[in-house]
Amino acid sequence: MIGARQFKRTRRVGERSVRARISDSSLFWIPDFGPERPSAMTRIIHANWYDFPQYYDLAFRDETRAEAAFLQAAFTRYADGRVTTLLEPACGSGRLVRALAAKGFRVLAFDLNQRALVYCQRRLQARGLRATLFRADMCQFAVSQPVDAAFCTFDSFRHLLTEKHALQHLRCMAEAIRPGGVYILGVHLLPPDASDECVERWRARHGRLSLAVTLRVLKVDRRRRREWLRVSLRVQSPRRVVRIRHEFPLRIYTASQLRKTIGRCGQFDLCDTFDYWYEIDRPSQFNDDMADTVLVLRRKSR
Numbered sequence: 001m002i003g004a005r006q007f008k009r010t011r012r013v014g015e016r017s018v019r020a021r022i023s024d025s026s027l028f029w030i031p032d033f034g035p036e037r038p039s040a041m042t043r044i045i046h047a048n049w050y051d052f053p054q055y056y057d058l059a060f061r062d063e064t065r066a067e068a069a070f071l072q073a074a075f076t077r078y079a080d081g082r083v084t085t086l087l088e089p090a091c092g093s094g095r096l097v098r099a100l101a102a103k104g105f106r107v108l109a110f111d112l113n114q115r116a117l118v119y120c121q122r123r124l125q126a127r128g129l130r131a132t133l134f135r136a137d138m139c140q141f142a143v144s145q146p147v148d149a150a151f152c153t154f155d156s157f158r159h160l161l162t163e164k165h166a167l168q169h170l171r172c173m174a175e176a177i178r179p180g181g182v183y184i185l186g187v188h189l190l191p192p193d194a195s196d197e198c199v200e201r202w203r204a205r206h207g208r209l210s211l212a213v214t215l216r217v218l219k220v221d222r223r224r225r226r227e228w229l230r231v232s233l234r235v236q237s238p239r240r241v242v243r244i245r246h247e248f249p250l251r252i253y254t255a256s257q258l259r260k261t262i263g264r265c266g267q268f269d270l271c272d273t274f275d276y277w278y279e280i281d282r283p284s285q286f287n288d289d290m291a292d293t294v295l296v297l298r299r300k301s302r
Contacts, residue, residue: 042241049231049246053093053119058204059213059233060095060154067153068099070278070294071184075149077280078271078296080180083148087176089138089169090156094120094131101129108143110136139168146178153186153294158250161226166251166261174267174299183268183297186276189290190227190252196220210236218247225252255288258295268297 049056075083084106091097091109093116101107101124109131111117117133124131138160150173160166173183198217203210212234220227226249233244253261262268272283276292284290 042243044243044245046245048113049233049244050092050113051115052233052244053113053116055211055233055235055244056116057093057095057119057123058206058211059202061204063154064095064099066278068096068103070274070280071096071100071149071151071153072103073280074184074296075182078298079149079182080298081148083181085145085147085149087143087147087150087173089136089141089150089152089173090159091120091133092116092156094123094133096151096153097131097133098123098127098129101131102127107131108134108147110134110141112137139165139172141172141176143176146176147181148178149182149184150177151184151186153184155186155188155250157185157187158253159248161249161251163261163264167265170262170265171267174265177299179299179301181299182271183299185295185297187253187258187293187295189255189258189293190220190222191288191291192254194291196227208238212236220252222252225257226250227252255286255290255293258293259286262295262297267300269300271296271298 086100086105086107088097088107088109089111091111092113094109097107097109097120109120110133111120112135114135117135120131121133138156157166157169160169177183196217198215200215201213203212205211214230214232214234216230216232218228218230228247228249230245230247233242235242235244259270262270270286273286273290273296274280274282274294275284275290276294278294284293286293286295
């Protein structure tokens with residue numbers, strides 16, 4: 001059964017096949033798990049899928065252009081003053097770091113996953129781009145000078161499983177953004193009447209390497225505000241097939257719950273709300289019917 005909510009913008013019905021355009025094919029390697037045996041052409045490993053940033057990057061690459069264009073338009077529309085410096089917490093593979101650096105912004109970005117940061121740096125170098133990358137926790141970080149704007153568009157906020165950690169993150173972001181600057185936060189919400197069940201599948205390809213992704217909600221506990229997801233990757237090249245599986249929890253929010261958390265932080269005003277189609281001229285109502293949600297928050301004056 002396909003649930004009413006969706007985690008990836010372009011997958012409204014069925015599967016979508018996308019083709020990536022990247023100049024450096026060496027960045028899309030399949031991990032070597034030893035010599036192949038005729039009876040074991042498919043390997044299944046249980047691992048953190050964030051440790052494979054090349055596949056994460058490929059899986060979501062078709063979202064990048066629309067996201068980057070929306071972010072640039074939102075900076076212009078909602079921030080007070082000119083926006084030149086940006087911050088991305090939980091940057092992962094750095095899709096948006098590269099896209100916005102290419103548009104001329106000075107980008108700072110951090111992540112806890114060292115493999116993701118290494119991959120991001122390699123991709124920047126391959127394109128002749130620059131950004132400042134560092135390893136840090138979403139709940140405990142600081143920058144030397146406040147930035148003009150920040151963004152965290154794809155559910156990383158829900159990895160913070162408690163109200164304490166969510167508030168710590170928002171307060172760190174408030175310190176990192178100048179007054180009048182904006183924080184664009186993307187969160188998949190769970191409306192009160194939405195189905196708990198959700199399965200999504202999509203495909204991507206780079207050259208002779210194909211990637212199939214299945215995202216499944218395994219369990220939902222609305223009382224504890226937790227859901228458990230399984231991401232399954234099937235990576236196929238002419239030489240081998242590898243299956244990677246990762247299960248992890250995310251925190252659940254309704255619109256009312258998210259509004260309350262932001263209000264408890266006390267450092268941001270809500271400017272507008274959008275969905276994951278990133279149409280800057282079509283804001284949405286921020287209510288408990290919302291699922292895919294992008295908030296534009298403005299840093300309050302001190």
